[in-house]
Amino acid sequence: MKWLIHLKQPYFILLLPFIGIFFLTACPSKANKKITNMEQEINNSTLETATFGGGCFWCTEALFQQIKGVITIESGYSGGNIPNPTYKMVCTGTTGHAEVVQVTFNPQVIAYTELLELFWKTHDPTTLNRQGADVGTQYRSVIFYHSMQQKQLAEAEKKRLNESGYFQEAIVTQIVSFETFYKAEDYHQDYYKNNRSQPYCSMVIEPKLHKLKTGFGNKLNVFE
Numbered sequence: 001m002k003w004l005i006h007l008k009q010p011y012f013i014l015l016l017p018f019i020g021i022f023f024l025t026a027c028p029s030k031a032n033k034k035i036t037n038m039e040q041e042i043n044n045s046t047l048e049t050a051t052f053g054g055g056c057f058w059c060t061e062a063l064f065q066q067i068k069g070v071i072t073i074e075s076g077y078s079g080g081n082i083p084n085p086t087y088k089m090v091c092t093g094t095t096g097h098a099e100v101v102q103v104t105f106n107p108q109v110i111a112y113t114e115l116l117e118l119f120w121k122t123h124d125p126t127t128l129n130r131q132g133a134d135v136g137t138q139y140r141s142v143i144f145y146h147s148m149q150q151k152q153l154a155e156a157e158k159k160r161l162n163e164s165g166y167f168q169e170a171i172v173t174q175i176v177s178f179e180t181f182y183k184a185e186d187y188h189q190d191y192y193k194n195n196r197s198q199p200y201c202s203m204v205i206e207p208k209l210h211k212l213k214t215g216f217g218n219k220l221n222v223f224e
Helices: 002-006 009-026 030-045 057-064 112-121 148-164 199-215
Strands: 048-054 070-078 098-105 141-145 174-177 181-183
Touching (some): 048 057, 057 070, 057 098, 057 112, 098 141, 112 148, 141 148, 148 174
Parallel strands (some): 141 174
Antiparallel strands (some): 070 098
């Protein structure tokens, strides 16, 4: 803008309105940026977190990724007594960790009770430390609650399902307080999306997704 200082005063005065418009449109104000950041914080403050273990996290992740209102989902480990566990360590069954998914969701779109329904009805919560051929405490059925409200809702729903006889056997799902989540290795994230040709995906995950589609169709995003 150095050329402005060489203009004679009358011409400079005539150009002032246009100069003002240029700066207003080309340079967003800090105030507008602050409003945008504030709106983002408000949006983030409405989100909640849920943590579920229902066998292999490849399966659980693939299921919850289909649900409207789920913002992010990560596979990882919770409930153990060894910090920063690796997949190899957890697979020994000696670390105390369960394979879990950490779900960030919008409760205005999908309620926690609906996530609970999805959780219980897409795996077998009546088998202790086992889901199909996956055997060990790392595959246990478990809910790690993040608030007293989540605890109360999970316990009430577990009781209701047991009393209703929906499952032939009693539910053995643990309901315990959330402490720490350790994100699993990168190759475990989005596993189904990245490995659909693998036998485990076609033989184990895809039947679960088909069941999800038929039983929870109104809660799904565009089914992939």
